[in-house]
Amino acid sequence: MFETQISQYITGDKMIIVPLGVASATPTATRHLPSLAVWREGDIHLFDCGENTQMRMLQAGLKRSKIENIFISHFDVDHFAGMFGLLSTLQLQRREKDLNIIGPKGIKKFVEWNFKFAEIDLNYKINYVEVKEDIESERVIDAEEYYVEARPLNHTKFCLGYRFQEKDKPGKVDADKAQKMGITKDEEFKALKAGEDITLEDGSVIKSYDIVGHPRPGDSFAYITDTKYCPNSVKLAMNTNILYHEATFSESLADKAAETGHSTSIDAARVANESQTKLLVITHFSARYTNPFILLREAREKFFPAWLATELRPIYTDPAQEKGIVQQKVYLKEIDDSSGSDGSDRKSSDDSKKKFRKRKKVDKKRSSGKTRSRRTDKPSSSSDRKPSKRSSRSDSSRGRDSSNRSEERTERKPKPITPRTPFDDFDRF
Numbered sequence: 001m002f003e004t005q006i007s008q009y010i011t012g013d014k015m016i017i018v019p020l021g022v023a024s025a026t027p028t029a030t031r032h033l034p035s036l037a038v039w040r041e042g043d044i045h046l047f048d049c050g051e052n053t054q055m056r057m058l059q060a061g062l063k064r065s066k067i068e069n070i071f072i073s074h075f076d077v078d079h080f081a082g083m084f085g086l087l088s089t090l091q092l093q094r095r096e097k098d099l100n101i102i103g104p105k106g107i108k109k110f111v112e113w114n115f116k117f118a119e120i121d122l123n124y125k126i127n128y129v130e131v132k133e134d135i136e137s138e139r140v141i142d143a144e145e146y147y148v149e150a151r152p153l154n155h156t157k158f159c160l161g162y163r164f165q166e167k168d169k170p171g172k173v174d175a176d177k178a179q180k181m182g183i184t185k186d187e188e189f190k191a192l193k194a195g196e197d198i199t200l201e202d203g204s205v206i207k208s209y210d211i212v213g214h215p216r217p218g219d220s221f222a223y224i225t226d227t228k229y230c231p232n233s234v235k236l237a238m239n240t241n242i243l244y245h246e247a248t249f250s251e252s253l254a255d256k257a258a259e260t261g262h263s264t265s266i267d268a269a270r271v272a273n274e275s276q277t278k279l280l281v282i283t284h285f286s287a288r289y290t291n292p293f294i295l296l297r298e299a300r301e302k303f304f305p306a307w308l309a310t311e312l313r314p315i316y317t318d319p320a321q322e323k324g325i326v327q328q329k330v331y332l333k334e335i336d337d338s339s340g341s342d343g344s345d346r347k348s349s350d351d352s353k354k355k356f357r358k359r360k361k362v363d364k365k366r367s368s369g370k371t372r373s374r375r376t377d378k379p380s381s382s383s384d385r386k387p388s389k390r391s392s393r394s395d396s397s398r399g400r401d402s403s404n405r406s407e408e409r410t411e412r413k414p415k416p417i418t419p420r421t422p423f424d425d426f427d428r429f
């Protein structure tokens, strides 16, 4: 009983960043539009809300009902188009709790117009924080345990960067020591935790600093996307645990980055260096990079540690903390899994091209099984055993070389989702 009382004063450091979409401008077969969730002590704070944000939250194992704040960086459609659908879902879920929406001026008009148009009478209250263009910085949310600061960035239109900052946490209570000193009451703990000295019944005085450690700095996180390099990015990211920064282009396309108001991976690393962040995570990859490791390699030459944002893969502000709080519901491809189907690994996509050519030209190799992928997942092995209806039908219709063909077809594993080609649809970004 006594211990459970204490445990509420020894809170864990739990802040988890979950990228929900890491594409830029247009989605690809493997990347969704920009959105990111911060999970903190059971609440969720969304940064941007591209299409698919709702579904990505479900897949990430994040409850939509837990959203407290939605921060929108700017009004490029890919950054906010998923918001209205999400808000409607909250309505259907009979949400009653208030929701805060923070973004550039005009966001209130946009949301209210949509609800009016759809004739929806909201059953929860939305509190808007609209940021005007002429600010230097603004504290847009000030909660008991954290605050969020916004600053304008340098994009082709008004765009906000955010810093999510936990307030300093009280020091840890040395429970054993406290018990030995005769502290038993809940109020006494509260007082000591708040920095007050207390006098026990026997007249002895217990100093707060005897059992409560130094206050611990809160964790922090900066969300900076759709901007060229700018000093405000550095200010927002100063000494953060995690800097989540866009790296739309590689340095070889620095001209294009400047023209479209975006950053290169080198720009992201520069902000990381100047702000002395602990971890740089790059995101917002142009669709031309089927292999975003090119961008990571560049960034890592200038700053380390740097990671690629991977959709649904949680990032912990304190890596030592317990894992498994946020558990995704879908299969996550391992970064070093070279047999993956998303084409992010150049070697594997080259391999598959070779295999494809072999299948077309050399029949013997096809049936020998050499051409099959190293990955042997269940659907593939089951189709090994019994020929599928589809293959036998098509064999009989074609009529030629059918025995050989059906053998080969049954060897073939189910077709994975193929990503778009690197040159498909990147005219804008």
Ligand SMILES: [Zn+2]
Residues within 6 Å of the ligand: 024, 025, 034, 076, 078, 079, 226, 284
């Ligand atoms: Zn964008």
